[in-house]
Amino acid sequence: MRYVWLDEYLLGKAGVTKDFKEEWNWIRYQIGGKMFAALCLGDDDKPYYITLKLEPSEGDFLRQQYEDIVPGYYMNKVHWNSVRPDGEVPDDLLKDLLDKSYQLVLKGLSKKKQKEIMEENMAKSSVYFTSFKATGQENLLQKLHRLMKTAGFETIDFKEKYAAIKIHFGEYGNLAFLRPNYARVVADYVKELGGKPFLTDCNTLYVGSRKNALDHLETAYVNGFSPYQTGCHVIIGDGLKGTDEAIVPIDGEYVKEAKIGQAIMDADILISLTHFKGHEMAGFGGALKNLGMGSGSRAGKMEQHCDGKPSVNQAACVGCGACQKICAHEAPEIADGKAAINHDKCVGCGRCLAVCPKDAIAADFHDSIAVLNCKIAEYSYAVCKGRPCFHISLICDVSPNCDCHAENDIPIIPDVGMLASFDPVALDQACADLCNQMPPIAHSVLDENIKEHQEEGEHDHFHMTHPDTEWKSCIAHAVKIGLGTNEYELVQI
Numbered sequence: 060m061r062y063v064w065l066d067e068y069l070l071g072k073a074g075v076t077k078d079f080k081e082e083w084n085w086i087r088y089q090i091g092g093k094m095f096a097a098l099c100l101g102d103d104d105k106p107y108y109i110t111l112k113l114e115p116s117e118g119d120f121l122r123q124q125y126e127d128i129v130p131g132y133y134m135n136k137v138h139w140n141s142v143r144p145d146g147e148v149p150d151d152l153l154k155d156l157l158d159k160s161y162q163l164v165l166k167g168l169s170k171k172k173q174k175e176i177m178e179e180n181m182a183k184s185s186v187y188f189t190s191f192k193a194t195g196q197e198n199l200l201q202k203l204h205r206l207m208k209t210a211g212f213e214t215i216d217f218k219e220k221y222a223a224i225k226i227h228f229g230e231y232g233n234l235a236f237l238r239p240n241y242a243r244v245v246a247d248y249v250k251e252l253g254g255k256p257f258l259t260d261c262n263t264l265y266v267g268s269r270k271n272a273l274d275h276l277e278t279a280y281v282n283g284f285s286p287y288q289t290g291c292h293v294i295i296g297d298g299l300k301g302t303d304e305a306i307v308p309i310d311g312e313y314v315k316e317a318k319i320g321q322a323i324m325d326a327d328i329l330i331s332l333t334h335f336k337g338h339e340m341a342g343f344g345g346a347l348k349n350l351g352m353g354s355g356s357r358a359g360k361m362e363q364h365c366d367g368k369p370s371v372n373q374a375a376c377v378g379c380g381a382c383q384k385i386c387a388h389e390a391p392e393i394a395d396g397k398a399a400i401n402h403d404k405c406v407g408c409g410r411c412l413a414v415c416p417k418d419a420i421a422a423d424f425h426d427s428i429a430v431l432n433c434k435i436a437e438y439s440y441a442v443c444k445g446r447p448c449f450h451i452s453l454i455c456d457v458s459p460n461c462d463c464h465a466e467n468d469i470p471i472i473p474d475v476g477m478l479a480s481f482d483p484v485a486l487d488q489a490c491a492d493l494c495n496q497m498p499p500i501a502h503s504v505l506d507e508n509i510k511e512h513q514e515e516g517e518h519d520h521f522h523m524t525h526p527d528t529e530w531k532s533c534i535a536h537a538v539k540i541g542l543g544t545n546e547y548e549l550v551q552i
C-alpha cells in the first residue's frame with residue numbers, strides 16, 4: 060500500500076480507537092464507538108480498500124474524478140466510499156477525505172460525547188520561548204535560529220518544497236513592523252534545509268500603501284523586505300488587484316468556503332512570522348490574525364469583516380461607472396451621477412473596490428467582534444489544514460494598533476521575547492498571557508486607559524487598550540474547530 064502513514068495518521072486524531080473485525084477482515088478506526096474509516100484486507104491479508112464516509116455530493120463528485128475512488132465496499136453506497144490503496148489518489152487528498160470522514164462521524168455523536176472526547180484528548184502544546192536578552196556569544200538573529208531549531212523546525216521536510224513565509228510588511232509610515240533581518244533568518248533556514256522560501260502577504264481592503272500588488276511590493280521594498288536584505292523574493296498572495304484567490308472548502312460554522320490568496324495556498328509549507336501587537340478590532344494581532352485575515356483575498360477579507368458586500372460613499376463617488384464595468388453581477392447602479400450597490404445582486408467578490416478611482420467603495424464593517432474573531436479562526440484553519448505549518452511570533456514594539464496603520468504609537472508594554480510552536484492557537488494564548496504579565500509603559504494608551512478607568516488590579520491589557528474588543532472568542536473558536544489548543548507548556552530555551 061502506498062499510504063504507509065495511514066495507521067499513524069488516523070490514530071493521531073482525538074479519541075480514535077481501532078479494532079480488527081475478524082469476520083470481515085477489516086481494521087476499523089472508530090470514534091465514540093462509531094466507525095469512520097476502515098482498512099479492508101483481501102484474502103491475502105493485504106490492503107484491498109480504504110473505506111471512509113463523505114457527504115453524498117462530494118463522494119459522487121470524487122468518484123467521477125478518480126478511478127480509484129469507488130462506492131463503499133460492502134457499505135452504504137451513498138455515504139461511504141472506498142479508495143484503492145495503490146491507486147492515484149494523492150496523499151494530501153486522502154488525508155483531507157479522512158479528516159472529513161472523522162468530522163462527519165464525530166458530528167453525528169451526541170454533544171455530550173463530543174465534548175468528552177475533546178476534553179479527554181486535549182493534550183498540551185509546546186510553545187518555545189526566549190527573551191530578547193543577548194550576549195556577545197549569541198545575537199538575536201542567532202537566537203531566533205536556535206529557537207526554531209529547538210522547537211522542531213528541522214522535522215519538516217523542506218527538500219524542493221515551496222515554503223510561504225506569511226508576514227506583514229508594515230504600512231508605509233509605520234515603524235513597528237518586524238525588521239526584515241528576522242525574515243532573513245527564516246528564509247535562510249528554509250534554504251539550508253533544501254526548501255524554496257518566499258515572503259508573502261495579501262492586499263488590503265482599505266485605502267493605503269498595500270491595496271494592490273504594485274503598491275504593496277513597493278511598500279515591502281521601501282520597508283526593507285527586498286531580496287537583497289531577506290535573501291528571498293516577495294510574492295503578493297492574491298495578485299495584482301486582490302482577486303487571485305483559491306477557494307478552500309471548510310464547511311465551518313461561519314465560513315463555508317474560504318477565499319485565500321492563491322500563492323499562499325500553492326505553497327507546500329506555511330510558516331507564519333508574526334509581529335505580536337495590539338489590534339483595534341481583534342484585540343491583538345497574533346498568529347491567527349496574521350494567518351486568517353492576512354491570507355484572505357479581498358473577497359476573503361470582506362467575508363470576515365462583514366457579510367461580504369461593500370457600499371459606496373456617495374459623497375466621494377463621481378459616477379465614473381468603473382465599478383459597473385468590472386462587476387459581473389450588475390450590482391452597482393448609477394442614478395443622478397452616484398453609484399449604489401444593490402446587495403441583492405452583489406456576491407461580494409471585491410473587484411469594484413480595486414477599480415474605483417476615488418476609493419469610494421468600502422466594506423461594511425458591521426459584524427460583531429465575536430463573529431469577526433470566529434471567522435478569523437475558520438480562515439486560519441483553512442490556510443493551515445492539510446500541510447506542514449510552523450509558527451513564530453515576536454513580541455516587540457507592542458504598538459496599540461495593527462501595523463496596517465500608517466503610524467505607530469508608543470508601545471503599550473516592554474518587549475517580551477520570541478516564541479515558536481507548531482500550534483498557532485497555543486502560540487497566541489502564550490503570547491497574550493506573557494503580555495498580560497508585563498507592566499504598562501508610562502504614557503501609552505494602555506497606561507492612560509488604566510488611569511482613566513482607575514484600574515490597577517487585574518485586567519486584560521488588550522481589552523484595556525481597546526475596550527470594544529475581546530480576543531478570547533477567536534482562541535475559543537479555534538480550539539472548538541480543532542485548529543489547536545489553548546493548553547500549552549512554555550519551554551524556555
Ligand code: SF4
Pocket residue numbers: 371375376377378379380381382383391393397398414415416417418419420
Ligand atoms: S467606480 Fe467609484 S467613483 Fe466610479 S461610479 Fe463606482 S463608486 Fe463611483
Ligand code: SF4
Pocket residue numbers: 368369385386387388389390391400404405406407408409410411412
Ligand atoms: S463586490 Fe463584486 S459583485 Fe459586488 S458590486 Fe463589487 S464587483 Fe459587483
